[in-house]
Amino acid sequence: MLKTLPSVQSVDEALNPVLRQMEDRGVLLDVGYLETVAVDLADQLAELERQIFEAVGHPFLISSPKQLGQVIYSELHLDQADGVNIRKKTTGLSTGAAELAKLQGSHPVIDLILKYREVGKLLSTYVLPLPQLVDSSNRLHTSYAPNAASGRLSSRKPNLQNIPIRTELGRTIRRAFIASPGTILVSADYSQIELRVIAHLSQDPTMLEVFQTGGDIHAKTSEALGIGRRAAKAVNFGIFYGLSAYGLAESLAVSREEAQTFIDGYLGAYPVAAAYIDQLIRQARESGYAETMLGKRRLLPELSSHNEYIRRAAERVAINHPIQGTAAEIMKLAMVLVPKELADHTCCPMILQVHDELIFEVQADHLEAVAPRVVKVMEGVIELAIPLLVDLETGPNWAEMVARPRAQKNTVGL
DNA sequence: TAGACTGGCGCC
């Protein structure tokens, strides 16, 4: 446990050799498997293309937003239906997935385009490029760097922080990230770290109580607002992104008025957190910057802009930076301390970081010893007003991970 | 033909 806070600079310095080791070690990719996925997806894509041309009556470049917009808006007039409001971009009506979703049911081509986009994205971003990037042992090596603005790490060439997980098809790609023979992948992720950081920084008593008693913050919000869990999650996350009633209405597909009642309900349920958000904006406007727990500053001169759009964007950053940045700092501290704890880490190298998650490749016979130590170090990195909780998962690949129950306190004396 | 820009979308 840290007595006094280190500087951002000293953390980044200590982190550097850790990152280089992770990059050097890399992660094993099942190249043969991914090549069979490639064939399957390429077939699917060709068939979808055929069906789209048939539905529309002529061929065109489906992946060109310009041509696609021409087809669905100028030719088919799908934006003209009642109650449909398609967002505009600088060059015309948007053809993004959220807008196409509003058109579902109005024409059979919409579902085909959404599927085409999903398959095409996975094929061109992951399935085809990744096998080209492995070394002679089929391992992938990314490059990590702390980001200048946010303090978070970024991963590039290839980016291993955006490997699909959300859809079933996406998980077929994640399955290609495998544990080498004799090892197991261990994932340790901070549970709701941003929300805990908000609770700590704001000292909102209701939030503190939820986290101190092992409660469920989404359930709490859901109950307080009388809304479903999905909507409650959107509100909980949206608040620290500085969301508007408009944005919440869009993402939940509810009316603006309804979205506003959700936001008002949130501010009523967590009044101290609400005041804290106001204070973040005020402080940043007065000082000219937003600041994290370790004092990383982000200059925000736009807070004084007379352009409302520019000013609002800066206000959202003033809210988000201290929260996202502080969470990133907690993770960086963990990344420095965990390898120290596992002093001889040839048994269990840390190989990946995805913002709130660390992945280790652990020799099977070391799992029982290593797992509780990783959790203990991560949870003890710093003392906040509420506990930090780490969830552990293990598996043969990155798609098929199962929760590893927390060690029980031995109260029965067996 | 290379590089910049735009829209789009994968993750947290």
Add this chain to the structure above:
DNA sequence: AAACGGCGCCAGTCTA
């Protein structure tokens, strides 16, 4: 115009 923070990568398009 765009409307929710932080990233990196892709295809298509535009421009020098």
